Amino acid sequence: MGFLLRWLFAFLLLAATFNPTPWNFVRWAEANWRDETPLAVLFGLVLLAAYAVYLRATLRSIGPLGMLLVAALVAALLWVLIDLGVLGLSDPALNTWLGLFALSVVLGIGLSWSIVRRRLSGQADVDDVDEN
DSSP states (O other), X not given: OHHXXXXXXXXHHHHHHOOSSSXXXXXXXXXXXXXXXXXXHHHHHHHHHHHHHHHHHHHHHTHHHHHHHHHHHHHHHHHHHHHTTSOOSOOHHHHHHXXXXXXXXXXXXXXXXXXXXXXXXXXXXXXXXOOO
């Protein structure tokens, strides 16, 4: 259940930032920048802080190569689904949602990987600490 919540929050974060519907931060900020500048800046900073948490945790747990590997696995899965005729690429909105899904899987796995590794190996990851 923990992974699903982390993935869901990553998906919601990405979808709140941008998606093919009119209901996202990017389109709202573009339309309301003049009238709602302070609110747009506040919401943008909140989103930026959430991205900082997710990206830092992901980079620390699986690193850039792990991110690339997870993205490649998701891309290969989508390729298989397209090849089997389950998915098509003719709808730009669907393509955007698929991209959001793929990115959210990378972030969800990145945030959950240390927990999975600890359960599999019995070893905990710790931050580097300066010893004087």
